[in-house]
Structure formats: structure tokens, C-alpha cells
Amino acid sequence: MNSDYIPMDTVTFMDEVLRFYDSHGTAEERIRANYMNGCVYRDRGDSPMALEYYLKAVNLADTTEKTCDHELLSRIYGQMAELFHKQRYPQKELEMWNNAIAMARKANDTLMVMQSMMRISGVYWLEGKKGKAAEFSRETYKFCKKMGADSLAARELATTIAYNLEHNNLDDAKREIDEYVSKSRLADKHGNMAEGSEFFYSYLGEYYLKSHNTDSALYYYRKLISYDEDIMNLENGYKGLMEVYGNL
Structure with a gap:
């Protein structure tokens, strides 16, 4: 269920499973049982309870052993990082990603x-360390390119696009926008972003606003607010529209 991203909230037997492995299991089985209970x-x-079981799991591990399942x-540290991200606790999130x-x-x-590296630039951005976020993002981009992961490298450009737009480096922003659209595999041939990636419309709106292309800016900000299930889409979309109309 966990591997197939099926929610485990209805599972009622994991406490019993964990008690069994705590008494009779190997170290690896106890680690996995605590991890699974945390996922439930x-x-x-x-x-809080998920973090408690995740921490129990990692504390059971002896990372110096050859048999350790690194x-x-x-994955467990990644799960903890995600939980700290939801709690807006960037210091602990950064520790877990590292x-x-x-x-x-x-x-x-x-x-x-x-x-994991691709998540760290967002942590620095949340902390207000935008220069450091852009710097780390560039290093991550280079690492992904070196590994032949061109689509992941393109996705990492989101942070540097935001940074360049904020600093009015429009030529650099446009070059990165074009690479993001063409190589990230998050945009179809019509320029529509994949589900969960609609935030990119705000970057397009900002780029066109700063390039004095009002019609295109309006188009992308209006497109953004059509995805109203995410409050951040609404906030960024309406903020963008206010800036466009304020400059008319």
C-alpha cells in the first residue's frame, strides 16, 4: 500500500504487528515496522505520532553495519522532512533532507x-535566504545534468527563475523559463502545466508583466486563479492581477 501510494489511514493492525516485531523481530524488521506504523x-x-515512530525507526539503525538498509x-528521513515542511519548520526540514x-x-x-537536493533550495527560500537558495539550486541543476537527468535539472530551474524575476534579470529568467517548459516534462505541447505545477503560471505572469506584455500577463494570472483548490494559486493570481491593473 505504501509503495503504491495507497493511503494507510484505515489500517488498524499495525500496532499489533509492531508489538510482535519489537519482541521477536530482527533490527531491520523492527525498523521497518516502526516506519510502517509512522506511515499509518x-x-x-x-x-506528531508519525514523527515519533519515524524517529524510533532511525534510532534503531546502526549505520556502521554493512547490513544496514541505508x-x-x-526514505524515512525524507518522510520526516515532508512532515516538517508541512509544519513550516525549515530548520528541521533541512536537517532531515541532509x-x-x-x-x-x-x-x-x-x-x-x-x-532530496531539489527540496533544499525551497527550504532556504522559506527561510528568506533567497541568494543561498538560488546558489544551491544552481549546484543541484549542475548535478542533475551531470547525472543525465535533464528533466529533473529543468524542474530545478523554478527557484532560479523566481530569483531572477525578483532581481529583474529578465533575459536569464526567459532562458530558464524556455528550458523549464521544453525539458521539465511538466508542460504539454500547448503550454498547459501538469497537475500540481500550476504555480509556474505565476512566473509566466510576472515575466510578461515586467516585459510590459500586459495581455499575456493577464492571461497567465487568470489561468492561475482557475485552479482555485490551492489557496496559494488564488493568492498569487489575484496579487498578480492587482499589479497588472495597477500599472495600466
Whole structure:
């Protein structure tokens, strides 16, 4: 269920499973059982209990042992990072992503390393360290390109696009926007963004507003607010429209 992204909130037997493995299981089985119990609480929306079981899981691990499942540990740290992200606790989120990267490197899991690195620039941005966010994002972009992951590299450009737009580096922003659209695999041939990536319309709106292309700016800000299930889309869309009309 967990591997197939099926919510586990209806599972009622994990406490019993955990008690069994705590008494009779190997260290790896106890780690996995605590992890699974944490996932059940995660899907129930109980972050404190989920974190408690995730922490129990990683504390059971001896990372110096050759048999240590570093790949699993990287996933657990990633889950904790996600929970701290939802709680807007960037310091702990950053710590967990760094732990996830360290474990993924030991497991030779390059994809997990890249995916974890891609989350760190957003943490710095949330902390208000936008210059550091852009710097780290550029390093992540280079690493993804080196590994041949061109689509992931293109997705990482979102942070530097935002930074360049904020600093009115419009030529750099446009170059990165074009690469994001053409290589991220998040835009179809008509320029429509994939579900969950609609925030990119705000970057397009801002670029066209600052390029004095009012019609295109209005188009993308109006497109953004049509995805009203996300309050951030509404906030960014209406804010953009106010700026457009304020400059008319």
C-alpha cells in the first residue's frame, strides 16, 4: 500500500504487528515496522505520532553495519522532512533532507540524492535566504545534468527563475523559463502545466508583466486563479492581477 501510494489511514493492525516485531523481530524488521506504523499515522494526519515512530525507526539503525538498509533510512528521513515542511519548520526540514542525502549516498541511490537536493533550495527560500537558495539550486541543476537527468535539472530551474524575476534579470529568467517548459516534462505541447505545477503560471505572469506584455500577463494570472483548490494559486493570481491593473 505504501509503495503504491495507497493511503494507510484505515489500517488498524499495525500496532499489533509492531508489538510482535519489537519482541521477536530482527533490527531491520523492527525498523521497518516502526516506519510502517509512522506511515499509518502520517496518512491519518497525526504528524506528531508519525514523527515519533519515524524517529524510533532511525534510532534503531546502526549505520556502521554493512547490513544496514541505508536506502530505507533515506526514505524515512525524507518522510520526516515532508512532515516538517508541512509544519513550516525549515530548520528541521533541512536537517532531515541532509540526513536523507547522506543515507542515499551510502546506498548509491543517486535518484534519491537528486530528489532530496531539489527540496533544499525551497527550504532556504522559506527561510528568506533567497541568494543561498538560488546558489544551491544552481549546484543541484549542475548535478542533475551531470547525472543525465535533464528533466529533473529543468524542474530545478523554478527557484532560479523566481530569483531572477525578483532581481529583474529578465533575459536569464526567459532562458530558464524556455528550458523549464521544453525539458521539465511538466508542460504539454500547448503550454498547459501538469497537475500540481500550476504555480509556474505565476512566473509566466510576472515575466510578461515586467516585459510590459500586459495581455499575456493577464492571461497567465487568470489561468492561475482557475485552479482555485490551492489557496496559494488564488493568492498569487489575484496579487498578480492587482499589479497588472495597477500599472495600466
